[in-house]
Amino acid sequence: MARRSHYGDLGFARGKISSNKAVAEIRQMGEHVLKAAKVALKKGADAVVADAKNRCPVNTGRLRNSIKAESNRDGSVYWITANASVESKKSPSGRFYYGAVVEFSPKINRPFLYPAMEQNRQQIEDDISAAISKAARSG
Numbered sequence: 001m002a003r004r005s006h007y008g009d010l011g012f013a014r015g016k017i018s019s020n021k022a023v024a025e026i027r028q029m030g031e032h033v034l035k036a037a038k039v040a041l042k043k044g045a046d047a048v049v050a051d052a053k054n055r056c057p058v059n060t061g062r063l064r065n066s067i068k069a070e071s072n073r074d075g076s077v078y079w080i081t082a083n084a085s086v087e088s089k090k091s092p093s094g095r096f097y098y099g100a101v102v103e104f105s106p107k108i109n110r111p112f113l114y115p116a117m118e119q120n121r122q123q124i125e126d127d128i129s130a131a132i133s134k135a136a137r138s139g
Helices: 019-056 062-066 099-104 114-139
Strands: 067-071 076-081 085-087 096-097
Touching: 019 062, 019 067, 019 114, 062 076, 062 099, 067 114, 076 099, 076 114, 096 099
Parallel strands: none
Antiparallel strands: 067 076, 085 096
16 A cells, blocks of 8 residues: 555655664764864863963963863863972971962962963854864764
């Protein structure tokens, strides 16, 4: 017996569709898009590090050299850190990490991480958006 379509004529079918191939293609495209976004995010994190190093006050250079971008395992999150330290008997760990003091102390008044992040935030967001759009188009 012939299938009936919603048009009511006999012998017409719209065809068989299966989601298996589509799901596989979407997953592949999703991975491709996610990879592009992560590449753009890493580039952005590196830009923040470079900017923070340029803004960082330099005495010995330890603080500037301690500025790094560290990511989680899959590269979807980055932390920009400045973990320079000196020995300290007053600290429970035996080390005094002074990046926060330079960043936030009203006496020093030389923030470097927050201004670097704010200066680069919009460009990072734009670059990630552009990378996602480009990857989605190239599929």
